[in-house]
Amino acid sequence: MNAAFICLLGTCLALMNVRSASAQPPSWPSVKPTQVVQTFKESRADTPFLLIINGRSGAPAYKLECHNGNYEDTSEITFSGDFQCALFELNENGTVVSWNLLATDEPAQQRSDWFNRGRMTSSQLFGSCGAVPEYGMVRHFSLRGMLITFQFSDLVWSKQRRPLGRSLSQARPQLQQFSFAVSVIVDGTAQTASAKAVQGTPASTCK
Amino acid sequence: MLGFVCLALILIAGDAEGAKRFCSGSARVLRGNPTLIGQNGAFSAPYAGNVYVTHGSAAIIPSQWSSTRASLRPFVSQITGAFPLINAGFEGVSDIIGGAPPAGFRPNSNVQADLMMLYPGHLILELPGAPHDYGITTVVLRIPATLSCPVGTTEIAP
Numbered sequence: 001m002n003a004a005f006i007c008l009l010g011t012c013l014a015l016m017n018v019r020s021a022s023a024q025p026p027s028w029p030s031v032k033p034t035q036v037v038q039t040f041k042e043s044r045a046d047t048p049f050l051l052i053i054n055g056r057s058g059a060p061a062y063k064l065e066c067h068n069g070n071y072e073d074t075s076e077i078t079f080s081g082d083f084q085c086a087l088f089e090l091n092e093n094g095t096v097v098s099w100n101l102l103a104t105d106e107p108a109q110q111r112s113d114w115f116n117r118g119r120m121t122s123s124q125l126f127g128s129c130g131a132v133p134e135y136g137m138v139r140h141f142s143l144r145g146m147l148i149t150f151q152f153s154d155l156v157w158s159k160q161r162r163p164l165g166r167s168l169s170q171a172r173p174q175l176q177q178f179s180f181a182v183s184v185i186v187d188g189t190a191q192t193a194s195a196k197a198v199q200g201t202p203a204s205t206c207k
Numbered sequence: 208m209l210g211f212v213c214l215a216l217i218l219i220a221g222d223a224e225g226a227k228r229f230c231s232g233s234a235r236v237l238r239g240n241p242t243l244i245g246q247n248g249a250f251s252a253p254y255a256g257n258v259y260v261t262h263g264s265a266a267i268i269p270s271q272w273s274s275t276r277a278s279l280r281p282f283v284s285q286i287t288g289a290f291p292l293i294n295a296g297f298e299g300v301s302d303i304i305g306g307a308p309p310a311g312f313r314p315n316s317n318v319q320a321d322l323m324m325l326y327p328g329h330l331i332l333e334l335p336g337a338p339h340d341y342g343i344t345t346v347v348l349r350i351p352a353t354l355s356c357p358v359g360t361t362e363i364a365p
Contacts, residue, residue, distance in 0.1 A: 042253040069252025072275050075317060078303045080249040088315070096315045099307045108242040113305025114249055115240070121247050121257070174254065207246050 026193065028144040029055045031062070035183040039154065040083070042175050046071040047083055052090075053146075053184055060090045062101075064148070064182065076100075077113040082175055084119035085150070085182075087141070087195075102141055104197040117141070117198070121207070122175035125152055129206035134198040136206070142196040147187035154179040225285070226352035232360030234346035235326040236290065239266055239302075239335035248302035250280050258283060258301050262336035266302035268319045271330060271358040276303065282351045288332070289347045297334055304333050323358075330359035 032054045040047040049066035065076075066085035077086055077100055089098035102118035103109040109116045117139050123129060130136040130152075141148040157173035190196065243260045250258035258280075260266075265288065269276050279300075289296040308316040309325070322331050330346060348360060356362050 044254050047253075069250070069255065070277065072277065074269075074303075074319065076315070077317075078249050078276070078305050080303075081247060081251050082253050098314050103307075108240055111240045111306040112243055113303070115243055115246065121251065122253075123247075123257075204245070 026191070028146075028191075029061050030186060031055055031146055031184060032058075033183075033185045035181070037179060037181040039177065039179045041177050042068070042082065044070060049085070049180065051182060051184075059092060060094050063088045063090055063096065066180070079119075080114045081119045081121045083178070083180065084114060086118055087148070101143060101194045104195050105192070106197060116195070118195075120150075120152065123172065124202065124206050125155060125175065125178070126157070126172055129202065130155075132202050132206055133200065135200075135202040140198075142187060142190040143192050143194055145186060145188060145190055147185050147190060149181075149183045149185075151181040151183075152178050153181065227365070228350050228352045228354065228356065229363050229365045230348040230350065230356035230360035231363045232330060232346060232356075233328070233343060234288075234290070234330040234332050234359060235322070235343050236337070236341035236346075237304075237322075237331070237333045238337045238340045239333040240306075241335050243302065244335050249305060250276060250283055250301065250303065252280075255280055260301045260335055261299065263297055264299045264301035264335070265297040266304045266333040266335065267300050267357075268304050268323065268331055270319070271323070273355050273357070279354075282354060285351050286354075287349045290341060290344050291347060292345050293341055295334075295337070295341065297332070302333075302335070304331065328359055330357050 034051070034053060036051055038049055047068045051064040052060045053062040053064065055061040064085055064087050066083060067079035068083050069080040071079045076088065076096060085102065086100040087102045088096040089101065091097045100118065103116040117135060124136055134140065137152045139150040154177070155175065156177035158176045159173065244262050246260055247257045248260045269279055272279060283300040286300045287296065287298050304319055304322065306318050308314060308318050308321050312321045329343060346360065
């Protein structure tokens, strides 16, 4: 009787252990915190930005790459808008091994290169739109043991108005210059494989 | 079949300005992402202005048009197409096909290349306002004469 009970208990414990192990969140490599600021002048040319995020060992772990809609290379994604960043996982050889991790796992974001908060359009920064949490001047991306923060500042707008779509009546100034700051810190609570979805959406005039 | 193509030509001929070229062939027409309607599409860039995704427009793969995004940009609103066998069509191009790779492809592969591999020789179009996937069907395009007929199509007499 005792032997049977111990055997049953042992089996249950073993099963619980397996279940517990399978429920464990994935373990992401810890990264070295980093921070960079760069100023861009908007023109008909590209606004390239590249940040390699290293792991604790010093080996490259992720690549944050940014361009605007004038960049023609589409080998990974088609960058568009006034400034778009994408985050890719790198393997030990420095080769990209993922799609854009700044897109959430929502189907709408997985089916577009640009429908995520990694892309900035000037209308998202203009006037009160800039203050919209997570879609304006400051955006946070929580994923893989990291908290990545984007901050746009030092905006310079032209006096010349840029048509908003085809309606001249909705024209607004052209963004001529901006500074882009990115910081990466360790965040043990960030466990999703791609960027965690945020609450809320921007107003229709801020798209 | 020829009758359908002729009817499609009449329907899309219109009276828009500029010399036009007509192309006909085969297209793989995917249902697009309706969430994108009303947003700035992938043709948007500094100083180039915003190109908004509209319900009746299409997303394309620029390399199938032997062109870069910059050289296509001035003409995207002038590209129209009809699918005569299914009584559907599109008015203007407002976006570029993108997104994560389809199932079965490497996670770092390019969705445009993947789709061209899955459907070789077909023009690939994505319609954000389509009610469903249209599969492979005949397409008749009306494009500015500056552009060449894209992959999967050949020029036809207007």
